[in-house]
Amino acid sequence: MTAVLPARPATTPGEVPELLLEVAAVAHAADGVRALTLRHPDGAPLPGYAPGSHVVLTCGDRRNAYSLTGEGAPGEAYRISVLLRPDGRGGSAFVHGLAVGDRLAVSWPRSAFAPVATARHHVLVAGGIGITPMLSHARAAVRWGRSFELVYGHRPGAGAHREEVAAVCGERLTVHESTPGMLDAVAAVLADRPIGTHVYVCGPAPLIDFVERTAEELGWPAERVHAERFSADLDPGEPFTAHLSRSGVRVPVPPGVSLLAALEGAGVAVPSTCRQGVCGECRVAVVSGRPLHRDLYLSEAERSAGDAVMCCVSRSLDDHLGLDL
Amino acid sequence: MTTTLPPRVARFPFPFPAETYRYATNVEPARRPVRTAGGTWGEHVVDVDDDYALDIALRRAVLAADPTRCAQLPHMRVAAWDALTTLLPELAAIRPDVVALHRRGDRWQWRNDLLGTSSSFVLGDDDSVPGGPLAFLGSQVQEDVVLLDQREGSLWADAGLVTFAADWSLGFDVGMRFQEVHGPVPRVHESGVVARAEQFLMRLQPGDAYRRTNWTMTVDRRLDTSTETYPDWGRDRRLVVDDPALPDRLHLRVEVQHLLRLGVSNAVCFLIRTHLLSLRELATVPEWRRRTAAVLSELPDDMAAYKGIERYRHAAASWLAGG
Amino acid sequence: MxxxxxxxxxxxxxxxxxxxxxxxxxxxxxxxxxxxxxxxxxxxxxxxxxxxxxxxxxxxxxxxxxxxxxxxxxxxxxxxxxxxxxxxxxxxxxxADHKRVSCPHCRVITEAEVPVGAEVPCRGCARRLHVYAHVSRRTGAYLGFMADAEEIA
The missing domain is CATH 3.40.50 (Rossmann fold)
Structure with a gap:
């Protein structure tokens, strides 16, 4: 078979190119978790991706980001696992409604949670559905011979991909079905790993906070700690007013309404794609006030510079935020 | 213009958009043909021209004499495989008439009719490909390759195969941060060009492909002007000034640099393709002749010194201007 | 830190x-x-x-x-x-008076008291090396290149 991978279509800078994919299989991965396999309708190979990458699915009128769970080799089908969130914004319900043969628009993979190539050892920490990027990390680590271990915590009987994870990881896996047991295990790992180790965590916000806090207390520099947050956990935030420096317009941003939505409501067009703080599209320059960064896109340096904000999720620490719009 | 120019002229990536030149973050999306006063360039990320077999043979000879032109820190193994398995399909897609790729699982078969060679290797098995994946890639494409790892908020030049360097040394620079690699370049740090370029590169997403050009000048059609061989070619910078053959010996050297985010490894792949055009060839396109003369005359001394062209740039400008 | x-x-x-x-x-x-x-x-x-x-x-x-x-x-x-x-x-x-200077022409490292911008003879190939403001973090050495490459006959 001749397998020539498609060159990514030329797009304007910042634009995310899309693939039209077909649902090839639907499986039950755990209670409330649906695993989808996506292929190109004509069998064309799909682009490879780094472990921890996500794709943005167009779910009706919403766009949601989901982690890919595969190894990432060029040509393999894309797999995602989606937890139904009855109180969510409808993206997960849309995915749960998909059947084999349905077609949907899927972005090219985007990488924001890749393993660090120089690491001597990788500690993967997964809570609940946070297992999805870690499954990708573990598969690729096996493929390329990287040293790793996976600490997986989930509710009793509710672990997505349990058998698959066990088969991939073997003795490198420890599973915890109680929160205290999970946190103790994570703390013990963080207390005693060789220099050169990096830790990666994905799961509910309290687990991520625990890992980041414990790592810091144990002297881990931030460069060794990598987190993938579920953006669904964002709180509604405090009200503030956006001052548009070019037009002089003032746009109030109430709690529960994103800065992006408020700008759009005021007739100000801002390019956006994922609306979850991952794609980088809706970056707006800040001219005054201190942004409250809640995105996954800006680097630490860019955050502390304070001169840009991802307006789809981030807000303001001050009552007023001046924007270059 | 209806006269037919030789391919080397018609395909030349003329680098000057204006009558003066300064460093800028001059990146643009790749894979878009550029019309110039002499023809067209820029349709593909890798390119095959009439010098293909010659360039590949030269690279093999340079590497045989100095293996440090191919350098790879141990953690760049995945990136090296990623570069190979990304760029061979690129080449196969643009030149199906002369190369063929067949893949079955991890076994790749590659036939190259331009070189009369056939190879097969197993993805991820370093011993299955002679010299490793990066060396094999360098035996198939005319481009030099540098692979940048991304970590700790920086890019790191941690692997590469560079046999056609314009006055730098991969063997010395390998392992440096992006900003350190560009340490000696005048004017680029205070203007923020390097920092901006690095930020841009760190935001590249899988499948993104951008390009830029850079330029200098070289005496004769010498591709290997590395720091390593400077004792061999340095004197020509002086000798060419009074040589009546200056318009034939002195070449505008243009690098077409492509910047790709590799999907599997998350590394940034930096491809450098070097084009040489003598002043006499350049002058066959009147707009190029006029503009190059203007740029060379006006270029500030520190930039001319860094590019190593200060001895002969006014002689070159004068010839181009018709003096 | x-x-x-x-x-x-x-x-x-x-x-x-x-x-x-x-x-x-x-x-x-x-x-x-x-x-x-x-x-x-x-x-x-x-x-x-x-x-x-x-x-x-x-x-x-x-x-x-x-x-x-x-x-x-x-x-x-x-x-x-x-x-x-x-x-x-x-x-x-x-x-920073004392430096290790790496010669790209013969790959030998010379140790010497030499400021950036000055010259030092290479103990490997005897060429005079111009010490450049370019340091390798991998080897901890400065780059030195042939100072008179453009002057020689």
């Missing part, structure tokens, strides 16, 4: 390094200092001992290096080569 290390090792070179090492050791909370050494130079024995420290260290460890630049660069190269991050290393350079 992030100062919040669980454990700290300190390595100094020569008399200038010794004074800084003493200050650092005094400022380190009790029980956190796991290794404190002052060596004359970053010679093979010292770098081997440092490598053993890095290999057995656990995350949370910090390394502090003080002394002449040539020694600090060599020690830092060993530590980062074994996986330590810049964020885990604190350095204090007491002088």
């Amino acid at each position: 992030d100062p919040v290390g669980r454990t700290v090792s300190v390595l100094g070179f020569g008399d200038p390094g010794r004074a800084i090492v003493h200050d650092w050791a005094a400022a380190t909370p009790a029980g956190r200092l796991t290794w404190c050494v002052v060596a004359e130079r970053a010679d093979d024995a010292t770098l081997t001992a440092l490598a053993a420290q890095v290999r057995t260290a656990r995350v949370g460890w910090r390394l502090m290096l003080a002394g002449p630049e040539v020694d600090v660069l060599a020690a830092r190269a060993v530590a980062t080569g074994l996986g330590l991050l810049d964020a885990e290393i604190r350095t204090a350079v007491t002088g």
Whole structure:
């Protein structure tokens, strides 16, 4: 078979190119978790991706980001696992409604949670559905011979991909079905790993906070700690007013309404794609006030510079935020 | 213009958009043909021209004499495989008439009719490909390759195969941060060009492909002007000034640099393709002749010194201007 | 450097390094200092001992290096080569007169008292090398290239 991978279509800078994919299989991965396999309708190979990458699915009128769970080799089908969130914004319900043969628009993979190539050892920490990027990390680590271990915590009987994870990881896996047991295990790992180790965590916000806090207390520099947050956990935030420096317009941003939505409501067009703080599209320059960064896109340096904000999720620490719009 | 120019002229990536030149973050999306006063360039990320077999043979000879032109820190193994398995399909897609790729699982078969060679290797098995994946890639494409790892908020030049360097040394620079690699370049740090370029590169997403050009000048059609061989070619910078053959010996050297985010490894792949055009060839396109003369005359001394062209740039400008 | 290390090792070179090492050791909370050494130079024995420290260290460890630049660069190269991050290393350079200069033409490294911009004869190929403001973190050496390559016949 001749397998020539498609060159990514030329797009304007910042634009995310899309693939039209077909649902090839639907499986039950755990209670409330649906695993989808996506292929190109004509069998064309799909682009490879780094472990921890996500794709943005167009779910009706919403766009949601989901982690890919595969190894990432060029040509393999894309797999995602989606937890139904009855109180969510409808993206997960849309995915749960998909059947084999349905077609949907899927972005090219985007990488924001890749393993660090120089690491001597990788500690993967997964809570609940946070297992999805870690499954990708573990598969690729096996493929390329990287040293790793996976600490997986989930509710009793509710672990997505349990058998698959066990088969991939073997003795490198420890599973915890109680929160205290999970946190103790994570703390013990963080207390005693060789220099050169990096830790990666994905799961509910309290687990991520625990890992980041414990790592810091144990002297881990931030460069060794990598987190993938579920953006669904964002709180509604405090009200503030956006001052548009070019037009002089003032746009109030109430709690529960994103800065992006408020700008759009005021007739100000801002390019956006994922609306979850991952794609980088809706970056707006800040001219005054201190942004409250809640995105996954800006680097630490860019955050502390304070001169840009991802307006789809981030807000303001001050009552007023001046924007270059 | 209806006269037919030789391919080397018609395909030349003329680098000057204006009558003066300064460093800028001059990146643009790749894979878009550029019309110039002499023809067209820029349709593909890798390119095959009439010098293909010659360039590949030269690279093999340079590497045989100095293996440090191919350098790879141990953690760049995945990136090296990623570069190979990304760029061979690129080449196969643009030149199906002369190369063929067949893949079955991890076994790749590659036939190259331009070189009369056939190879097969197993993805991820370093011993299955002679010299490793990066060396094999360098035996198939005319481009030099540098692979940048991304970590700790920086890019790191941690692997590469560079046999056609314009006055730098991969063997010395390998392992440096992006900003350190560009340490000696005048004017680029205070203007923020390097920092901006690095930020841009760190935001590249899988499948993104951008390009830029850079330029200098070289005496004769010498591709290997590395720091390593400077004792061999340095004197020509002086000798060419009074040589009546200056318009034939002195070449505008243009690098077409492509910047790709590799999907599997998350590394940034930096491809450098070097084009040489003598002043006499350049002058066959009147707009190029006029503009190059203007740029060379006006270029500030520190930039001319860094590019190593200060001895002969006014002689070159004068010839181009018709003096 | 992030100062919040669980454990700290300190390595100094020569008399200038010794004074800084003493200050650092005094400022380190009790029980956190796991290794404190002052060596004359970053010679093979010292770098081997440092490598053993890095290999057995656990995350949370910090390394502090003080002394002449040539020694600090060599020690830092060993530590980062074994996986330590810049964020885990604190350095204090007491002088930069002495340098290791790498010759790209013959690949031999020459040690000499030489400022950037000056020349030094290569002990490998005898060419006069112009010492360039370009330092390799991997080898801790400056780049030197043939000073008169454009003048020779």
